[in-house]
Amino acid sequence: MAGIIDLILSIIFYPPIYQLVLVGLTGALVVVIFIIWFERKATARVQRRLGPYHISPRLAGLPQLVADLIRYAFQEVIIPKTVDKELFVLAPIVATVLSILPIAVVPLTSNPAYWPIPMDYSMLVALALTTVSPIFLIVAGWASNNKFSIIGGVREAFVITAYELIAIMSILSASAAVLSFNLVEIVEAQRVWYILLNPIAFLAAFLAVLMATSGFPFEIPESENEVVAGPFTEYSGLLYGLNMGAAYMKRFAFSILMALVFLGGWSPYTPGEGILSGYLIPSLIVVAKATVLMMIFSLTRSIYGRFRLDQALEGAWRLVFPMAVLGFGLALLEAYLGVM
Amino acid sequence: MPAKPVVKRLPARRGLFAGFKGNVDAITIGLKYLVDPKRFTLIYPNEYIKLDPGYRGFIVLDPKKCIHCSSCARICPAAAMRMIKRMEEDPKTGKPKMKLWPVINYQRCIFCGYCVDVCPTEALYTVPYHDIVYENMAEMDWSLETFVKPPEHPTAKEGIPVKYIVDEEKGLVKVRAEEVEEK
Amino acid sequence: MSVWVYGEQKSELGLEGTITRKLEEDLYEVFIGPQHPGSGHMRIIVRIDGDIIVEADPDMGYVHRTMEKLSEGREWIKNVPLFERMAIHDACNVTVSYVMALERILGIEPPPRAKYLRTLLCEINRIAAHLYGFGIFGVFIGHSTMYMWSFADREVMVELAEKLTGARLTHSYPIPGGARRDMPQDFPQAARKAVRYFRRRLDEYRKIFLDNPVTRKRLEGVGIIPKKIAAELGVVGPVARASGIKYDARLAEPYDAYDEVEFEVPVYEEGDALARAWVKFEEIKQSLRIIEQAVDWLEKHPREAPIHERFWAKAPPLWKKVFEAEGRVKLLPLMANLKLPPGRAMARSETARGEIVYYVESDGKTTPYRVRIVSPSARNAIVFKYIAPGYKVMDLPTIYGSIDYFPPEADR
Ligand code: SF4
Ligand code: SF4
Numbered sequence: 001m002a003g004i005i006d007l008i009l010s011i012i013f014y015p016p017i018y019q020l021v022l023v024g025l026t027g028a029l030v031v032v033i034f035i036i037w038f039e040r041k042a043t044a045r046v047q048r049r050l051g052p053y054h055i056s057p058r059l060a061g062l063p064q065l066v067a068d069l070i071r072y073a074f075q076e077v078i079i080p081k082t083v084d085k086e087l088f089v090l091a092p093i094v095a096t097v098l099s100i101l102p103i104a105v106v107p108l109t110s111n112p113a114y115w116p117i118p119m120d121y122s123m124l125v126a127l128a129l130t131t132v133s134p135i136f137l138i139v140a141g142w143a144s145n146n147k148f149s150i151i152g153g154v155r156e157a158f159v160i161t162a163y164e165l166i167a168i169m170s171i172l173s174a175s176a177a178v179l180s181f182n183l184v185e186i187v188e189a190q191r192v193w194y195i196l197l198n199p200i201a202f203l204a205a206f207l208a209v210l211m212a213t214s215g216f217p218f219e220i221p222e223s224e225n226e227v228v229a230g231p232f233t234e235y236s237g238l239l240y241g242l243n244m245g246a247a248y249m250k251r252f253a254f255s256i257l258m259a260l261v262f263l264g265g266w267s268p269y270t271p272g273e274g275i276l277s278g279y280l281i282p283s284l285i286v287v288a289k290a291t292v293l294m295m296i297f298s299l300t301r302s303i304y305g306r307f308r309l310d311q312a313l314e315g316a317w318r319l320v321f322p323m324a325v326l327g328f329g330l331a332l333l334e335a336y337l338g339v340m
Numbered sequence: 341m342p343a344k345p346v347v348k349r350l351p352a353r354r355g356l357f358a359g360f361k362g363n364v365d366a367i368t369i370g371l372k373y374l375v376d377p378k379r380f381t382l383i384y385p386n387e388y389i390k391l392d393p394g395y396r397g398f399i400v401l402d403p404k405k406c407i408h409c410s411s412c413a414r415i416c417p418a419a420a421m422r423m424i425k426r427m428e429e430d431p432k433t434g435k436p437k438m439k440l441w442p443v444i445n446y447q448r449c450i451f452c453g454y455c456v457d458v459c460p461t462e463a464l465y466t467v468p469y470h471d472i473v474y475e476n477m478a479e480m481d482w483s484l485e486t487f488v489k490p491p492e493h494p495t496a497k498e499g500i501p502v503k504y505i506v507d508e509e510k511g512l513v514k515v516r517a518e519e520v521e522e523k
Numbered sequence: 524m525s526v527w528v529y530g531e532q533k534s535e536l537g538l539e540g541t542i543t544r545k546l547e548e549d550l551y552e553v554f555i556g557p558q559h560p561g562s563g564h565m566r567i568i569v570r571i572d573g574d575i576i577v578e579a580d581p582d583m584g585y586v587h588r589t590m591e592k593l594s595e596g597r598e599w600i601k602n603v604p605l606f607e608r609m610a611i612h613d614a615c616n617v618t619v620s621y622v623m624a625l626e627r628i629l630g631i632e633p634p635p636r637a638k639y640l641r642t643l644l645c646e647i648n649r650i651a652a653h654l655y656g657f658g659i660f661g662v663f664i665g666h667s668t669m670y671m672w673s674f675a676d677r678e679v680m681v682e683l684a685e686k687l688t689g690a691r692l693t694h695s696y697p698i699p700g701g702a703r704r705d706m707p708q709d710f711p712q713a714a715r716k717a718v719r720y721f722r723r724r725l726d727e728y729r730k731i732f733l734d735n736p737v738t739r740k741r742l743e744g745v746g747i748i749p750k751k752i753a754a755e756l757g758v759v760g761p762v763a764r765a766s767g768i769k770y771d772a773r774l775a776e777p778y779d780a781y782d783e784v785e786f787e788v789p790v791y792e793e794g795d796a797l798a799r800a801w802v803k804f805e806e807i808k809q810s811l812r813i814i815e816q817a818v819d820w821l822e823k824h825p826r827e828a829p830i831h832e833r834f835w836a837k838a839p840p841l842w843k844k845v846f847e848a849e850g851r852v853k854l855l856p857l858m859a860n861l862k863l864p865p866g867r868a869m870a871r872s873e874t875a876r877g878e879i880v881y882y883v884e885s886d887g888k889t890t891p892y893r894v895r896i897v898s899p900s901a902r903n904a905i906v907f908k909y910i911a912p913g914y915k916v917m918d919l920p921t922i923y924g925s926i927d928y929f930p931p932e933a934d935r
Contacts, residue, residue, distance in 0.1 A: 046370050047671035048379040147553050151916070216665065217737045225561030225663050225920035303370040304737045305666030308917040309574065311740055342777050345769035345788040350801060353739065362736040369731045370668070380675070394707065394849060396689040415859035417601035452604045452695045457703065458854040462841065466689075504682055506713040508720050511679045 020104040020116075028100055031291055032248040033065045039298035040064075046302035072241030080145075080234055087143035092235065092242040095136035099250035102129040106256060107184045108283035109271040115184070122183045123175055126257055127168050133250060134160045134212070137221070140243065141231030152230025155309055156221040159211055162316035167208035167254070169324040170201040173331035174261045177339070187265030195262040197334060201327025202262050206297075207320050209258065211312070213251040215297055217304035218312050251297060255290035263289045378510045382502065390501035390517040391468035396453040398467050399444060401487045405463035408440045412455035412464060420449035424484065443487055446480040469493045550577060553916075557585050561663060561920050564930040567907055574915050581907040587934040594894045599625055599861050600854075602894065604695045609898060610932040611692045612677075613652040613875050615644040617932070620872035621894070622697040623778055624883040627868035629699060629833075635780070636821065637701035637829035642780040643714075643817040644687055644696050645872075646810040650721070651680040652875030653803045653810075660800065660924030661732060664741050669732045676724060679717050686710050698854070699861065701830030705850035711818045718811045725807060733800060742797035746910050746922040749794055756909060759899050760877020761806065762926050765791045765798035772873035784816045796925035803875075803927070828852055860889045876900055876927050900933035 012018060037052065041060065044051025052061030079085060105125045107115050117125070134156060141153020175181050177198065178189045186194075195202045211218040222230035229235075232243045259265065266282035307315065353359070382389060391397065413421045423440040430437040442455075442464075456464045467490045474480045501517035550570045556562025566582040590609065594602045606621050607614040619641055626633065633641075654673040661669025681691050687706050688694035696703055732738055748758065753766035763770055771788045773781045789805035791798035828835050828843075830852050835842070842853045863885040871880045877899030886892040903926045911922050 042374060043667070045377040045379075046373045047668050048373065048377050048381075048675050049671055050379065050381045050383075053383075147551065151551075151553070219665060220917075223665065223917065225665070226555070226916050228560060299370065299374070302374075302668045303366050303731065304735065305661070305664040305669075305732075305741060307737060308741055308915060310915060342782045343771070343774050343784075343786050343788050345771070345774060345790050347767070347769075347790045347792065348801070348805065350791065350793055350797060351734070359736045362734050362739070365730040366735040369727050380678075392686065392689075392707075394689045394704075394851070395685065409856070411856040411859060414856070415598075415600070415854070417597065417604045450604055450693065451690065452693065453689060453703075454600070454604075454695070454854065457851065458856055458858060460839070460841070460856060462845065506679060506682060506716045506720070508716045508723075511676055511717075511720050511724070512682060 017104075020100070025100070027287055028103070028249055028252045031252055031287065031294070032245060033069070034062075035248060035252075035291065035294045035298060037062050037065050038295055039301060042295075042299060043302040046299075069241065072238050075237035077237035077239055082145045083234060084143040084145065087139055088234070089239065091136045091140035091143055092232075092239045092246065095133045095140065096242045096246040096249060098129070098133035098136065099246045100253055101132070102126045102253040103256060105129065106260060107187070108286050109266060109279050110184050110188060110282070111271045111273070111278035114275075114279040119182045119184045121181045123172070123181045123186065123261075126183070127171060130167070130212075130250070130253060130257070131164055133246070134164075137231050137243075137246075140235070144231065144234040146234050148227040148229075148233045149231050152221045152227045152233070155223075155227070156231060158309060158313060159218065159220060162313050163208040163211035166204055166316060166320050166324045167212060169321075170204035170208060170327050171257060171261055173198060173201040173324075173328040176328060177331040177334045179335055183260055183265075187260055187267070190264045190267065193262065193264040193267075197339060198262075198327055198330050200323055200330060202258075204320050204324040204327055205258055205262070207316075208324075209251065209254045210297060210300065211316065212254065213247045213297075215251070216301045217307050219306050220309050220312055223306055251294055252290065255293040255297070256286060258293055259286050259289035263293070265289075380504065380510065380512045380514045382514065385495050385499050387502045387514075388469075388471070388495040388499040390503055391470070393468055395468040395470070396451050396456075396466050397470045398446075398472065398491055399449070399451075399456060399464055400467055400490050401442060401444075401484075402463045402465065403441075403488045405461040406441070407461055407463070409460060410440060410442075411458045411460060412442050415454045415458045417452060417454065418448045418450045420445045420447075421455050426484070441484050443484050444482050446474075446482065447477055467491070467493075469496070471495055555919065556582075561923070563923075563928070564934070565928075567911075567919065567923075569911070569916070569919065571916055574917075576912050576914055576916060576919065579907050579911040579919070581904050583901075583904060583930065584934050586931045590935040591894055591896060595891055598859060598889050599863060599891065600698060600858050602891070603698065604693060606896070607693050607695060608931070609896075609935060610652070610874065610876075610929055612655050613648050613932075614692060614694050615641065615648045615696050616652070616872055616874035617879055617898070618695070619645060619697045619779065620870040620879055621881045621883070622699055623872070624868040624870035624881045625699040625863065627870060628863045628866045628883065628885050630864075631700055631831045631833055633701045633779075633831055634827070634829060636705070636824060636827060637831075638779040639817050639820050640687075640702040640704075640706065640829050641697050642784065643706070643814060643821070644684060644694065644702075645779070646813045646817070647680050647684050647687070649875045650807050650810045650814075651677050651684070653807050654680070656803060656875065656924075656927035657728070657732075657800075660927070663920035663924035664738065666732060666735075666738060669728070672728065672731075676721070679720065683710070683714055683717055686713060698830075698858070700834045701828075701852065703852050703854075705826055705829055705846070705852070706818075706821060707850060711822050714814055714818045718815055721807070721811055725804065728804070733797075733804060739797065741921060742800060742925070743795060745796045745914060745918045746799075746906070746925060747793070747795045748906065748910055750792070752909070753794065756905050758877070758903050758906060758926075760873070760875075760903065761799055761802040762877065762903050762906065764789065765802045766794035767792035770878075772871045772878040776871065778870070778872060780817065780820075783820075784813050786810075786813050796921050799925040799927075826850075834858070862887065862889055874899055874932075876929060876932065877903060896935055898932045898935060900927075900929045901935070903928060904933055 041051040052064035055064045055067055105117050137156045138153040141149040174186050174194050178186045266285045271278050271282045410423050413423045421442050421444050424443050426439050426441055427436045428439045502514050503517045503520045504512045507513045552570050556566035564586045568580040569576050570578040603618050606618050610617050654677040658670040658673040685691050688696050748766045750767040753763050769790050774788050786809045828846050834855055845851050845853050865887040867884040869882045871878050880897040882895040884893040906926050
């Protein structure tokens with residue numbers, strides 16, 4: 001008996017797992033709820049509306065998102081006859097889970113006791129994990145057996161090819177500058193935040209993340225005026241909610257990564273010993289930075305329309321990709337000059 | 341001074357920083373409204389608009405003025421107004437007499453106001469509200485008894501009356517109805 | 524007869540009359556509408572090759588209400604509220620030409636005050652309708668702020684219209700011989716404020732929408748209609764004017780007060796979606812000018828009933844009392860069964876979307892013998908078929924939004 005409890009405890013306290021559960025699931029849920037609320041409120045303000053309001057006007061409609069969540073959870077999930085059932089059900093679930101997986105491998109503190117994995121190649125692992133989930137959106141579109149879904153899925157595929165390289169290159173430029181794949185070292189090396197040293201790479205990463213998470217002006221795969229809801233056209237209920245949430249989860253994962261790489265991670269705090277000072281406070285700082293980043297992401301919705309697919313791709317390859325290359329070059333130069 | 345056609349050109353977008361300026365302008369405007377949204381949302385039903393007296397709202401009959409002429413029913417474009425026959429006591433002779441009375445069917449009425457405008461004695465008048473909910477269609481077909489008194493206005497019981505005033509800065513501003521009336 | 528169902532031919536579906544044809548190899552057929560967030564009450568059948576539209580078939584008629592036939596069973600004046608339903612946010616513009624046709628048959632001319640009042644409401648409607656168009660256009664290309672802004676600002680115009688007519692949208696304002704209400708005392712002040720507000724606001728529209736690099740990129744060079752093709756297709760309104768055709772019903776045949784007010788008709792020559800957006804944008808500015816002039820004129824001239832003598836001279840004293848007190852022009856009971864002399868007339872007016880033409884024929888009865896309506900959207904719908912092919916799928920909403928196609932108006 002005791003053995004089983006020990007086993008369960010050891011699984012729960014296995015660092016990647018609790019980080020995934022604590023920051024990845026619980027944290028992400030809270031942050032995502034807050035961010036969706038913020039996005040709706042901020043957009044509403046720019047658009048001279050109230051936004052969510054009637055569920056608790058005193059909290060400015062914050063519980064609206066919880067209500068939406070409950071609604072999604074209890075709505076009937078309709079699985080059309082013509083879909084590929086297994087894939088149709090699995091795709092959004094897997095996509096959501098995979099999209100927060102990068103959180104399981106990033107360090108949120110410099111205290112080795114609380115690292116989820118050995119940190120030597122954590123940057124590469126995290127970046128590699130960010131690239132897994134998009135394929136399942138294409139799968140969702142394909143499994144739906146609906147023309148709009150397939151067009152949406154194909155668009156997603158186009159967009160993926162465009163942003164992935166940019167995201168990876170611009171985030172990796174920090175590795176080049178520090179000459180290490182160790183995220184902790186990258187964070188610790190930032191006496192000046194890396195965003196100030198290499199704004200070009202940051203801008204490229206920013207745009208790439210917008211593309212990756214269907215933010216405006218790159219909200220192309222789900223562009224409702226041609227393809228209804230893109231890959232999610234046939235979805236309903238919880239599965240639809242998952243699909244929608246997955247984009248935000250992914251944005252959260254990317255934001256955490258960007259907060260570590262560009263915004264100095266847990267600085268100005270120096271993690272100490274013990275769970276509070278060694279893990280909770282630094283991770284809160286990182287999450288807070290990521291949240292601020294996400295708030296900036298969500299402002300684009302109210303200012304821009306969407307690009308056409310080819311224009312987005314052209315912009316990505318002609319403008320943002322050279323920017324990422326330039327950022328990488330700048331990082332190498334900085335490494336050569338020993339700035340960081 | 342008749343109109344004249346003027347050929348115009350699209351504003352040019354040249355120069356290295358044209359795109360940059362466009363982006364900055366758009367973002368600045370967006371942030372300006374993020375800080376000061378200048379919104380005028382009506383929080384219905386906690387607030388409701390107190391409409392001007394000229395508003396074409398629900399139509400009510402003043403039975404004392406009606407001369408049973410049927411003009412209103414004849415002009416109604418939606419066939420919402422119709423005349424019904426009633427046996428009534430003639431006040432002079434004391435004998436029962438057939439009389440025509442208009443009744444209105446709000447399932448059909450489009451609030452065009454023709455009937456009010458055509459009534460030769462101003463027996464029909466509009467009330468300045470429009471937001472009444474019925475539980476079923478049959479209730480919307482008013483009987484003469486309902487037609488002769490203004491309908492209940494449930495929002496007015498709970499909500500705060502507000503008015504919208506055209507404003508140079510904000511487009512419309514929402515003010516308490518009492519404040520407007522004081523002026 | 525056999526039909527294609529999921530790639531195989533079936534003969535027994537019992538769907539006689541449904542003819543489907545086999546698609547060419549490699550084409551993908553997408554039915555956009557009628558239940559689609561980006562279609563409105565219509566269906567566009569597009570066949571695409573990769574991302575390029577090869578064929579586009581606008582399939583109209585989903586909101587056909589047999590208006591022309593319905594009107595034959597209704598008395599003359601009752602058709603005004605009916606025709607209004609074509610485009611309720613542009614109510615005065617779409618009905619004023621019907622009323623003008625009736626006036627032509629009757630051989631009467633409304634008094635100048637009525638003309639100015641109608642012009643005033645027409646321009647208020649035009650701005651409201653353009654804002655509506657802008658809003659839909661904005662949301663079609665993903666710019667939700669434009670949508671919300673223009674719908675919020677449209678409320679200012681709706682408020683003005685409400686002050687003037689007593690109804691927000693379906694004003695039923697013009698009637699044969701004149702208009703139904705005079706403006707209230709506080710109207711000029713409100714109208715001037717609104718005009719000043721819009722002048723400032725339009726600049727912000729330009730910054731966030733028209734000059735926004737993303738929007739501009741999206742609109743520029745999309746759905747180009749060269750001048751010659753525009754003339755051949757017979758498009759009207761802003762679509763034609765964006766292609767360099769100097770045509771506007773207000774210009775060709777000034778009606779109401781349009782020959783007395785001063786305004787420009789903006790024409791662009793590029794013929795793309797951006798030019799169409801700019802035409803509308805500039806037209807709003809001109810409409811503001813007209814509103815100012817109309818209000819000035821109305822304020823300067825004495826308040827008198829804005830209706831032809833024929834319907835006012837013999838009116839009982841109560842009529843005049845009501846007009847004095849409320850500015851409301853009461854109708855004579857004879858309006859209900861107005862008899863028009865036999866005859867036929869044609870009239871046109873410029874709605875926000877282009878020229879609307881009414882042909883009205885009377886055989887001396889209380890109802891029309893025939894009313895024929897040619898609405899601007901019906902004429903512009905052809906753009907889908909001939910202009911959309913060759914552009915990307917994502918350009919379809921851009922083209923749709925830029926021609927500001929409004930199905931209820933086209934279907935009648
Ligand atoms: S308002 Fe118009 S539709 Fe309604 S009853 Fe009067 S005439 Fe008929
Ligand atoms: S028009 Fe006026 S007076 Fe005549 S029946 Fe109708 S309500 Fe009565």
